[in-house]
Amino acid sequence: QVMPLGGVKVDLGSHGELLGIDSDYASHLHVTNRVILDSDQAKQKVPVSLLQPLDSAMHSSPALPNLPVDGGAQVIWMVGEKEGRIAYQFSRGGHEVVIDAESGKVLSTRDRRVY
Numbered sequence: 001q002v003m004p005l006g007g008v009k010v011d012l013g014s015h016g017e018l019l020g021i022d023s024d025y026a027s028h029l030h031v032t033n034r035v036i037l038d039s040d041q042a043k044q045k046v047p048v049s050l051l052q053p054l055d056s057a058m059h060s061s062p063a064l065p066n067l068p069v070d071g072g073a074q075v076i077w078m079v080g081e082k083e084g085r086i087a088y089q090f091s092r093g094g095h096e097v098v099i100d101a102e103s104g105k106v107l108s109t110r111d112r113r114v115y
Contacts, residue, residue: 005045009021029083030082031076032084033101034102035102037104039072039088042090047091069097071089072090074086075088077108087089091112096110
């Protein structure tokens with residue numbers, strides 16, 4: 001699965017009629033890393049403080065030590081227009097956390113509770 005692209009959105013009217021369709025995709029994608037960490041190893045890289053990977057010296061946020069880490073599906077995470085990285089996608093306390101499968105670095109964090 002290519003993330004965060006690769007979705008299809010279908011809008012239907014109240015009678016089931018098609019109002020619109022939209023999609024995004026990545027063509028000619030170049031994957032620039034390899035898998036070194038497995039899902040369990042990557043899970044250990046999910047930070048307790050969700051701002052920690054950005055710059056722990058500059059930011060502080062409430063710690064989430066008792067919240068479980070769920071998920072671990074392997075995805076291709078887009079980091080540029082044509083560049084993707086093999087990664088693992090996790091969830092902790094309503095936050096999506098994407099961990100690079102080669103370096104173990106956090107590629108993305110997003111509060112999934114905000115629409």
